[in-house]
Amino acid sequence: MMDLTAWHALAPYALDHSAKHAMLTRGLLELTAHHATQCEPYRRMLEAQGFRPEAVHSPADIPFLPVRLFKQLDLRSVTQEDVVKTMTSSGTSGQTPSRIFLDRSTAANQTKALTRIVSAVTGAQRMPMIVVDSPSVIKDRALFSARGAGILGFSIFGRDRIFALDDNMQLDVDMVAQFLNKHVGSPVFIFGFTFMVWQYLYKALVSSGRQLDLGQAILVHGGGWKTLVNESVSSTVFRERLQAVCGISRVHDYYGMVEQTGSIYIECEHGHLHASVYSDIIVRRHVDFSVADVGESGLIEVVSVLPGSYPGHALLTEDEGMVLGEDDCPCGRMGKYFKVHGRIKSAELRGCSDTYAAGPNEAPRELSNGY
Amino acid sequence: MAIDKVVELLAPLGADLLAVQHTRALPPFSPQVLSFLGDLSDLLRSDSRVRLLPDLYAFGFWCRRTSIEAMGRSYADNHSRLGRGVIFHVGPANVPVNFAYSLAAGLLAGNANLVRVPSADFPQVAIIAQTLDTLLKKPEHRELSDHIRLVRYDRNSHEATAKFSEICDVRVIWGGDDTIDVIRRHKLNARAFDITFADRYSVCIIDAENYLQTTKYSSLAQAFYNDTYLFDQKACTAPHLVLWLGKTDVVNRAQNVFWESLQAYVEEKYTLDAQSAVTKLSAALRYAASHEGTRILPSRDNLITRVTHPELEAGIENWHSNCGFFVECHLSRIEEVLPIITRKYQTLSYIGLSGDCLRQLLIKARSLGVDRIVPVGRTLEFSLEWDGYDLIRTMSRLIYRA
Numbered sequence: 001m002m003d004l005t006a007w008h009a010l011a012p013y014a015l016d017h018s019a020k021h022a023m024l025t026r027g028l029l030e031l032t033a034h035h036a037t038q039c040e041p042y043r044r045m046l047e048a049q050g051f052r053p054e055a056v057h058s059p060a061d062i063p064f065l066p067v068r069l070f071k072q073l074d075l076r077s078v079t080q081e082d083v084v085k086t087m088t089s090s091g092t093s094g095q096t097p098s099r100i101f102l103d104r105s106t107a108a109n110q111t112k113a114l115t116r117i118v119s120a121v122t123g124a125q126r127m128p129m130i131v132v133d134s135p136s137v138i139k140d141r142a143l144f145s146a147r148g149a150g151i152l153g154f155s156i157f158g159r160d161r162i163f164a165l166d167d168n169m170q171l172d173v174d175m176v177a178q179f180l181n182k183h184v185g186s187p188v189f190i191f192g193f194t195f196m197v198w199q200y201l202y203k204a205l206v207s208s209g210r211q212l213d214l215g216q217a218i219l220v221h222g223g224g225w226k227t228l229v230n231e232s233v234s235s236t237v238f239r240e241r242l243q244a245v246c247g248i249s250r251v252h253d254y255y256g257m258v259e260q261t262g263s264i265y266i267e268c269e270h271g272h273l274h275a276s277v278y279s280d281i282i283v284r285r286h287v288d289f290s291v292a293d294v295g296e297s298g299l300i301e302v303v304s305v306l307p308g309s310y311p312g313h314a315l316l317t318e319d320e321g322m323v324l325g326e327d328d329c330p331c332g333r334m335g336k337y338f339k340v341h342g343r344i345k346s347a348e349l350r351g352c353s354d355t356y357a358a359g360p361n362e363a364p365r366e367l368s369n370g371y
Numbered sequence: 372m373a374i375d376k377v378v379e380l381l382a383p384l385g386a387d388l389l390a391v392q393h394t395r396a397l398p399p400f401s402p403q404v405l406s407f408l409g410d411l412s413d414l415l416r417s418d419s420r421v422r423l424l425p426d427l428y429a430f431g432f433w434c435r436r437t438s439i440e441a442m443g444r445s446y447a448d449n450h451s452r453l454g455r456g457v458i459f460h461v462g463p464a465n466v467p468v469n470f471a472y473s474l475a476a477g478l479l480a481g482n483a484n485l486v487r488v489p490s491a492d493f494p495q496v497a498i499i500a501q502t503l504d505t506l507l508k509k510p511e512h513r514e515l516s517d518h519i520r521l522v523r524y525d526r527n528s529h530e531a532t533a534k535f536s537e538i539c540d541v542r543v544i545w546g547g548d549d550t551i552d553v554i555r556r557h558k559l560n561a562r563a564f565d566i567t568f569a570d571r572y573s574v575c576i577i578d579a580e581n582y583l584q585t586t587k588y589s590s591l592a593q594a595f596y597n598d599t600y601l602f603d604q605k606a607c608t609a610p611h612l613v614l615w616l617g618k619t620d621v622v623n624r625a626q627n628v629f630w631e632s633l634q635a636y637v638e639e640k641y642t643l644d645a646q647s648a649v650t651k652l653s654a655a656l657r658y659a660a661s662h663e664g665t666r667i668l669p670s671r672d673n674l675i676t677r678v679t680h681p682e683l684e685a686g687i688e689n690w691h692s693n694c695g696f697f698v699e700c701h702l703s704r705i706e707e708v709l710p711i712i713t714r715k716y717q718t719l720s721y722i723g724l725s726g727d728c729l730r731q732l733l734i735k736a737r738s739l740g741v742d743r744i745v746p747v748g749r750t751l752e753f754s755l756e757w758d759g760y761d762l763i764r765t766m767s768r769l770i771y772r773a
Binding site: 044286320 | 644649669
């Protein structure tokens with residue numbers, strides 16, 4: 001199993017292009033070799049593509065798996081007994097969810113990476129935490145839905161946690177106000193899924209006409225913009241309206257997915273998503289999967305050094321996005337920064353098979369993610 | 372009586388839709404129908420809009436008077452047959468012109484036809500309906516207006532399906548399997564029956580030596596393209612499995628030439644979307660994950676995805692994708708194909724082989740699958756023999772005389 005001590009020792013955005021390139025290529029190659037010996041189906045997929053480790057000179061040369069394979073196949077590189085947690089993706093309309101198998105060390109590395117990445121934005125100290133969700137979502141721990149897992153994962157940054165919504169998704173303004181009162185003068189950490197923050201916090205506040213002062217709060221939200229794009233709510237509108245209604249100014253979106261938990265991409269104060277030292281973004285052209293230029297849209301591939309218990313270290317998502325630049329974001333973070341446009345559209349295919357029932361492939365969900 | 376939410380596309384006849392059950396039958400290939408289809412063909416082919424719609428133009432070409440007459444000559448027992456009465460056609464929702472072929476077959480067999488057309492807004496459907504309307508208003512064709520009723524309704528409107536199912540003599544259901552399942556929940560009259568066109572799988576067999584000798588590489592590439600990419604490899608007739616016959620070195624050479632010629636043509640004609648590119652990669656990797664020894668062939672881009680395996684295994688029909696995804700195997704003898712053929716196999720297309728020999732081979736082997744054997748390039752051609760049915764004889768009845 002790969003030792004990630006060297007990665008944990010780094011500040012999350014410390015590596016510039018050349019340093020990161022070398023370190024990441026080495027790490028990903030090591031993971032590829034590890035999974036090839038521990039996961040038969042993965043080895044067969046490598047061999048079918050004629051993979052040769054000698055031909056790998058950069059992270060983009062590592063063979064990638066489409067993220068949806070984790071819905072169709074059980075892929076793990078540890079024995080069943082070593083699996084301590086099975087994560088499932090947020091299945092929307094009855095589709096098969098991804099199944100991600102974690103052993104003790106992968107789970108620990110995920111937590112460690114997440115802590116380091118998020119505290120670079122929130123600071124190291126634990127803050128009173130408000131979850132924009134209902135408590136029922138984490139009650140059934142056996143399920144470990146992406147939503148529940150996200151909340152539990154981010155709860156390490158909070159203390160004295162409350163859920164702002166009741167089981168009917170109604171905002172309990174009084175409870176939140178009381179909570180803010182109790183912690184007055186201290187920064188508060190708010191976490192929730194993007195559309196829930198909009199639907200059940202923002203809209204509920206507007207329609208109730210009540211005031212909440214969240215000027216001292218930091219909001220971290222993720223999960224994709226599909227629902228909001230449908231309502232023509234851009235990231236800018238989201239920030240502006242939230243600030244107008246409750247004074248919150250520190251708002252950070254993040255991009256991540258259950259298939260690569262931990263190494264998430266968090267938005268800086270300039271509105272750019274950033275890759276940390278643990279992972280990277282490669283945008284590919286769908287016509288030939290070649291690497292797109294900076295500023296060119298394509299399919300997002302995510303690579304990460306964290307997945308040790310399953311071969312998910314190089315994944316082709318079904319999200320579209322573009323790399324905006326590398327090492328030169330005005331926020332000062334090293335590494336690539338990028339933008340996510342959303343899920344790729346499924347084409348309407350012709351053919352003589354009727355479309356009465358949805359096909360065996362998946363219905364759309366929010367971005368490939370959840371956490 | 373009006374049925375809830377059913378829209379009739381042709382000018383309403385005043386009489387209610389269900390009155391179609393009292394329409395008199397016609398003999399197969401009746402002069403009225405021949406002249407009607409002939410006029411339909413002429414009108415469609417001279418319509419400037421149709422020239423931009425190759426599938427509709429192909430239909431217009433198919434129902435030319437001379438060609439229909441020629442089809443009729445192969446039915447020697449026409450004079451002792453009559454249509455069964457009413458055919459209820461359930462066309463596929465996502466293929467614009469299919470219903471027209473189904474209707475033509477129903478008419479040629481001598482029946483009145485209730486046709487459910489796709490609910491999507493295809494220009495093809497509108498043009499066909501308009502043209503039929505024009506023709507049926509002419510005095511010489513007015514008589515056939517009772518025989519042609521086009522309806523459109525939401526497929527969740529079970530009331531309409533139930534009513535039409537009750538009164539029809541034959542129900543023609545163009546699949547997928549799920550649609551067939553749903554439609555079949557509605558009862559038919561005791562004497563009526565279904566003709567179902569289920570989800571099928573198709574294969575192409577190429578004799579490597581003969582292929583190399585043809586030297587018509589680009590026209591064969593175009594022919595194969597029409598069989599596959601033209602409808603995103605989603606038509607049941609489109610091959611997903613490509614079998615090569617011959618000595619290994621010859622097969623290798625033939626494969627190179629074949630796929631290179633196809634690549635050139637696909638590059639020129641086809642646009643691959645991102646979703647399909649990912650779907651094809653997933654399908655290839657999934658196949659590889661469970662088949663030791665698989666090779667995913669390196670390619671310049673994602674237009675053609677090829678997967679090969681040293682052994683041709685039973686159940687290979689379950690590994691298919693769309694938009695240019697091919698599983699390839701090498702056969703040293705043609706007989707090696709026989710063990711894998713199941714009921715699921717529909718069309719066998721070929722290059723460099725004899726259709727007759729292939730048919731003999733299947734019959735001798737008492738095969739349960741393959742209903743059509745056609746040269747590459749002709750898999751989409753509609754014929755009155757489809758999916759193992761003789762449509763004219765199935766949709767008409769024989770009056771026996773002792």
